[in-house]
Amino acid sequence: MVFKHRPQGAGTNALTNRETNVKQHRTQLPTRLEAGGVCIQAQDWADLNVARIRFPKGADATPLLQGLPQDLCQCPHWGTVLNGSIHVRFADGHEETVRAGDVYYWPAGHTVWVDEDYEAVEFSPSGPMCALIDYLNAKLKT
Numbered sequence: 001m002v003f004k005h006r007p008q009g010a011g012t013n014a015l016t017n018r019e020t021n022v023k024q025h026r027t028q029l030p031t032r033l034e035a036g037g038v039c040i041q042a043q044d045w046a047d048l049n050v051a052r053i054r055f056p057k058g059a060d061a062t063p064l065l066q067g068l069p070q071d072l073c074q075c076p077h078w079g080t081v082l083n084g085s086i087h088v089r090f091a092d093g094h095e096e097t098v099r100a101g102d103v104y105y106w107p108a109g110h111t112v113w114v115d116e117d118y119e120a121v122e123f124s125p126s127g128p129m130c131a132l133i134d135y136l137n138a139k140l141k142t
Contacts, residue, residue: 026052026121032133035140040133049129051122053079055086060113064139074108075132079122086118 022045029041029052037056042049055061065071070091085099091109098104108128 024050033137033140040136042129042133044126044130047126049124049126051124051129053118053120053122055084055112055114055118057114057116059118062111062113064136065111067139068135070109072109072111073106073132075124075128076108077104077106077122077124079104079120082119082121084114084116084118086112086114086120088112 024043026041029043029050031039032042032051033040036059037054038059039054040051042051061073062071065073068074072091080103081098081100083100085097087095087097088104088106089095089111090107
């Protein structure tokens, strides 16, 4: 199966004529954010973003999300945890822990933190995920 490829940071309707196979090893995804042991490798395939997410023990996304609506991530994510576990707090205040082997869906309006090294593969809508990565990169530069 082949999808049209959208360059990183392109608008949701900005498709190119280049085609991309939808098979890629997770370690070969392009790095979009890397700081303090946090690494997001991500690629857009049509309107879907596929990402390898890695957080080191003790990482907390909450401070980086300050300034977004409700100070929470505004991008929904579907994924599976490969290693470690992650704590999630939702806009309504409830919390859950997702562990290696679990699959998950997090709607917009959440934050995350980890107590151990963590790795996941995640799928998100391209537009909101690109906006989130751009926001985090800008926040890290301040």
